[in-house]
Structure formats: C-alpha cells, structure tokens
Amino acid sequence: ARDLQWSRSIVKPQEVEKYLDSQGQDFIDEQAIFRALEETRNPDPRTVRDILDKSRAIQTLTPRETAVLLNVEDPEMLEEMAQTGLEIKLKVYDNRIVTFAPLYMANHCVNSCSYCGFRRENTEMHRRHLTMEEIRREASALAGSFGHKRLVVVYGEHPLTDIDYLEESINAVYGVRVPTRRGHANIRRVNVNCAPLDITSLKRLREVGLGTYQVFQESYHRDTYRRVHGTKSLKADYRWRLYAMHRAQDAQVDDVGLGVLFGLYDWKFEVMGLLSHVRALESTDCGIGAHTISFPRLEPAHNAPLTRSSRYAVSDADFLKIITVLRLAVPYTGLICTARETRDIRNQAVLRGITQMDASTRIGLGAYSSGHQNDLGAIPSEQPAKGDQAGRDAYSQKEEEQQFLLGDPRTVEELVRDLASLGFISSFCTAGYRIGRRGERIMRLLRSCSEGNYCKLNAIITFREWLDDFATPETRKIGEALIQQELAGAKQRTPALHTKFLDYYKRTSEGA
Numbered sequence: 001a002r003d004l005q006w007s008r009s010i011v012k013p014q015e016v017e018k019y020l021d022s023q024g025q026d027f028i029d030e031q032a033i034f035r036a037l038e039e040t041r042n043p044d045p046r047t048v049r050d051i052l053d054k055s056r057a058i059q060t061l062t063p064r065e066t067a068v069l070l071n072v073e074d075p076e077m078l079e080e081m082a083q084t085g086l087e088i089k090l091k092v093y094d095n096r097i098v099t100f101a102p103l104y105m106a107n108h109c110v111n112s113c114s115y116c117g118f119r120r121e122n123t124e125m126h127r128r129h130l131t132m133e134e135i136r137r138e139a140s141a142l143a144g145s146f147g148h149k150r151l152v153v154v155y156g157e158h159p160l161t162d163i164d165y166l167e168e169s170i171n172a173v174y175g176v177r178v179p180t181r182r183g184h185a186n187i188r189r190v191n192v193n194c195a196p197l198d199i200t201s202l203k204r205l206r207e208v209g210l211g212t213y214q215v216f217q218e219s220y221h222r223d224t225y226r227r228v229h230g231t232k233s234l235k236a237d238y239r240w241r242l243y244a245m246h247r248a249q250d251a252q253v254d255d256v257g258l259g260v261l262f263g264l265y266d267w268k269f270e271v272m273g274l275l276s277h278v279r280a281l282e283s284t285d286c287g288i289g290a291h292t293i294s295f296p297r298l299e300p301a302h303n304a305p306l307t308r309s310s311r312y313a314v315s316d317a318d319f320l321k322i323i324t325v326l327r328l329a330v331p332y333t334g335l336i337c338t339a340r341e342t343r344d345i346r347n348q349a350v351l352r353g354i355t356q357m358d359a360s361t362r363i364g365l366g367a368y369s370s371g372h373q374n375d376l377g378a379i380p381s382e383q384p385a386k387g388d389q390a391g392r393d394a395y396s397q398k399e400e401e402q403q404f405l406l407g408d409p410r411t412v413e414e415l416v417r418d419l420a421s422l423g424f425i426s427s428f429c430t431a432g433y434r435i436g437r438r439g440e441r442i443m444r445l446l447r448s449c450s451e452g453n454y455c456k457l458n459a460i461i462t463f464r465e466w467l468d469d470f471a472t473p474e475t476r477k478i479g480e481a482l483i484q485q486e487l488a489g490a491k492q493r494t495p496a497l498h499t500k501f502l503d504y505y506k507r508t509s510e511g512a
C-alpha cells in the first residue's frame with residue numbers, strides 16, 4: 001500500500017497534458033501507421049533508391065518513406081540498403097564504435113512488466129540495491145580493471161531507489177578515481193536508464209552530470225503496452241512514459257535515448273513508433289531529436305511469463321533489417337546494440353551501422369567487483385544457448401539476481417580485437433561531452449557529417465591511452481597497427497587538424 005501511495009505521487013498529469021495536441025491527442029497515430037505500412041507494400045526499386053538518396057543527405061525520413069523501407073523484401077535491394085546504411089554510419093560517425101558498460105544499481109521494482117525478472121510478483125528474486133560503498137567498488141573495477149570511461153546506470157522503479165538515491169549514486173560513480181599503469185582512471189560519462197521522471201527530478205539529474213537519459217517505450221502499440229504492463233502498475237501509464245523525453249528536454253537534458261523492446265508486438269509497427277517519436281522530438285522548440293536508439297530483443301528472464309517464443313519474436317534476419325531501417329530513417333542518431341545479443345549477431349550489427357556496444361558486461365548486482373558473473377568473460381569455445389543450463393554455467397550468470405541472461409560475454413579487450421579485425425576502432429572518448437559538444441551542437445555536427453573528424457582524432461588518442469593502460473601486449477600490437485592506419489587516413493582527411501593532433505598524440509604516447 002505504501003508503494004502504491006508512492007507510485008501515485010510520481011505521475012504529474014500536467015507534465016503530460018502540456019504536450020498533447022489541441023485535440024488532446026498524443027503523437028502516436030496507430031491508424032496512420034497501419035495505413036502507411038499497408039499502402040507501401042511491394043515498393044518499386046526506384047522509389048527505394050530515391051529514399052536512400054535522402055538518407056545519404058542525412059535527413060530524417062517521413063513515416064511513409066520508412067514504411068517503404070520496412071516493406072522491402074527483395075534480397076538484393078535489402079543488401080543495397082544495408083550497404084547504404086554502413087556508408088551513412090561511416091560518413092556521420094566514421095569507423096568508431098563507442099564502448100560502455102551497464103551498471104545495475106538495484107533490482108527493486110513496483111512494476112509488473114510481464115517480460116522482466118525484476119517485476120514485483122517475482123518473489124524468488126533476491127532483492128537489493130547497492131550501497132554507496134558498493135557503487136564506488138563497482139565504479140573502481142569498471143574504470144580501473146576494464147578501462148571503461150562510460151556507463152549506463154540502470155535502476156528499477158521503487159521508493160528505495162528514488163530520485164535521492166539516483167542523485168547520490170551518480171555522484172558516487174563520478175567521485176571514483178583509480179590509479180592505472182600510467183596515471184589514473186575514472187568514469188567520465190554516466191548515462192541513466194531509469195523510469196520516467198518529472199521535470200524537477202530531471203533537472204536534479206542534469207545538475208549531477210547526467211549524460212544520456214534513456215527510457216524505452218517498450219511498445220508504442222497501446223493494447224500491447226496495456227497487456228504487458230497491466231493496468232494497475234505505475235508503468236501502466238503509457239503517456240507518462242511517452243512524454244518522458246519531452247520533459248527531459250524541457251529540463252535541458254538534451255541527450256535522450258529512445259528504445260523499443262522488440263518481441264512484444266509487430267516489429268514494423270514498433271519501428272514506425274520510434275520514427276514518430278523522433279519526429280515529435282524534432283518538432284519541439286528544442287528540436288534535437290534522439291541522441292540514441294536502443295532495440296533490445298526480448299530475452300529469457302527469471303520467472304517472467306513472457307518469453308522470446310511469443311508470436312512477435314523477431315528473427316535474426318528481421319533484427320538486422322530493423323538496424324538497417326533505423327540507420328536509414330534517422331541517419332544522425334546513435335544506435336546501441338547490447339550484449340543481450342550474441343557475438344555473431346553483434347559483429348553483423350557493426351556492419352549495419354550501429355555506433356555503441358557494451359563489453360565486459362555483467363548485469364548481476366555487484367558483479368564487476370565480486371567477479372561472480374562471467375568472470376573476466378572468457379569466451380566459451382562453442383556458444384551455448386543462453387536459456388539452458390550450459391549457457392548459465394558458461395557465463396556464470398545468476399539468474400535470480402539478473403534482469404535477463406546475456407548473449408555476448410566478450411571482454412573489452414576481446415571486443416577491441418574483434419572490432420579491429422572488422423576495420424573499426426573502439427572509442428573511449430568522452431571529450432566531446434565535456435567541452436559542451438552535446439545536445440543541439442552535437443546534432444548539428446552529426447547532420448553536417450563534421451562530428452566524425454573531431455571524434456575520430458579524440459578516439460585515436462583515447463584508444464592509445466586505453467592500449468597503454470589496460471591492453472595485453474598482443475592486443476597492443478593489434479591496436480597500434482590500427483592506429484597507424486588511422487593516422488595515415490586522418491592526415492589525408494583533415495590536414496589542418498593533423499599537425500596539432502600529432503602533437504597531442506605524441507604527448508599521450510609519452511604518458512603526458
């Protein structure tokens with residue numbers, strides 16, 4: 001009853017109503033989405049190629065154009081789309097992949113999401129939240145042992161982990177500094193994945209240095225949303241969640257991350273929902289759109305009634321198509337593919353234009369410093385199925401403490417090597433954010449394809465730092481070869497920046 005009372009105090013109806021249109025409607029027009037998908041079946045190649053040209057010009061597509069791409073079935077045309085997606089990713093972001101790690105702070109939750117192990121009905125879940133001391137230990141391990149610079153901190157929704165806890169825990173992460181081989185390491189950007197907040201709370205998070213604010217809508221389809229979240233839980237309020245990002249931007253939290261949990265409803269509808277959301281954000285006064293989009297697929301979760309076998313399960317081929325269509329529909333946006341997916345799928349996703357990946361991922365509470373889950377992430381010789389006993393043993397995962405089971409146990413080091421073999425450089429850089437390249441500014445740079453130049457140079461420097469501080473000699477060798485290749489390319493592309501850059505690079509290599 002106390003939880004329910006707390007829940008009621010969270011939602012501020014006026015912070016939803018202010019964003020509705022003059023008819024009191026929100027921006028998800030289901031009938032229009034169904035119509036667009038129906039009317040664009042069997043698209044002809046010329047129409048598709050015209051749309052690809054628009055994506056190449058880094059313009060957000062219309063719902064109709066996106067529906068056309070979703071309806072492409074011809075394998076050759078799909079391949080052409082995938083190639084164009086990669087071309088756009090390289091143009092906007094270059095060959096950088098930003099690395100991060102999730103840090104689960106708590107598994108208390110008042111909600112009843114039928115797909116999640118943290119849901120309140122799961123009485124077998126061992127509930128707890130990290131103390132500030134534990135958070136500092138986790139952040140120390142992440143920064144000091146793995147070399148991570150960016151985290152996404154993850155919370156359930158519960159009075160024990162309210163806004164005061166969010167604030168204090170983020171501060172605790174930023175407060176950690178650990179010695180490394182050549183200097184010190186710390187976490188420089190903390191993104192947050194938590195429940196929808198009100199504007200006052202969002203301002204408080206902005207004050208403590210929140211990076212990207214992520215809230216996934218899970219499903220844009222209202223009946224599905226109701227079916228999987230019930231009617232009584234706090235999360236059951238579709239519009240409170242739908243306008244979380246509008247509130248964030250009102251609170252000057254410019255970088256917002258959208259997402260859908262794929263597998264709950266028809267994936268084509270959900271991609272259209274994401275696109276509608278991006279366009280709604282682009283049309284606000286703030287006008288920035290989405291900083292990132294995430295597209296988790298439903299994974300097996302402890303005691304969760306809804307599993308991947310549901311009728312809306314997304315096949316691997318469709319999953320890769322989702323990535324391609326998102327890359328083309330919102331060409332400037334970061335795309336995050338997490339370790340829920342297997343190594344093989346993530347490697348393919350890289351070639352479709354994703355921009356961010358986690359590594360050395362542990363989602364058990366306190367798992368980075370205790371090492372009980374996925375201890376240093378040795379890759380099993382054969383990938384076992386995630387849901388079976390072999391899978392659990394191979395990754396040493398604790399199902400009764402985790403939200404779901406992971407698919408890719410690669411460490412940062414292993415990811416760095418795999419990315420290098422695909423021709424990509426791992427970026428540990430957070431400089432852009434720290435010098436104010438965020439929000440509207442970063443979006444302008446991304447749309448004009450100028451961001452890649454700055455970030456690439458910073459990526460090389462921070463990669464060098466990471467190699468020196470954390471890599472084994474073998475990985476250092478692979479990394480150094482990649483850097484030499486990048487330096488040659490950078491000289492050609494940005495001769496003016498190159499001389500200044502070489503100076504920084506030399507100083508970094510010498511340990512400055």
Ligand code: SAM
Pocket residue numbers: 115116117154155156157193194195196215216218259260261296297298299300301304340403404
């Ligand atoms: N509690 C907050 C919320 O629900 O918004 C944020 C944290 S929740 C732990 C982060 C995301 O994990 C959810 O938004 C959902 O998309 C995803 N998730 C939940 N259960 C999942 C499952 N079984 N498989 C894959 N992703 C899942």
Ligand code: SF4
Pocket residue numbers: 109110111112113116117118119120155156157235
């Ligand atoms: Fe709670 Fe989030 Fe899990 Fe739903 S998805 S039960 S809100 S932690």
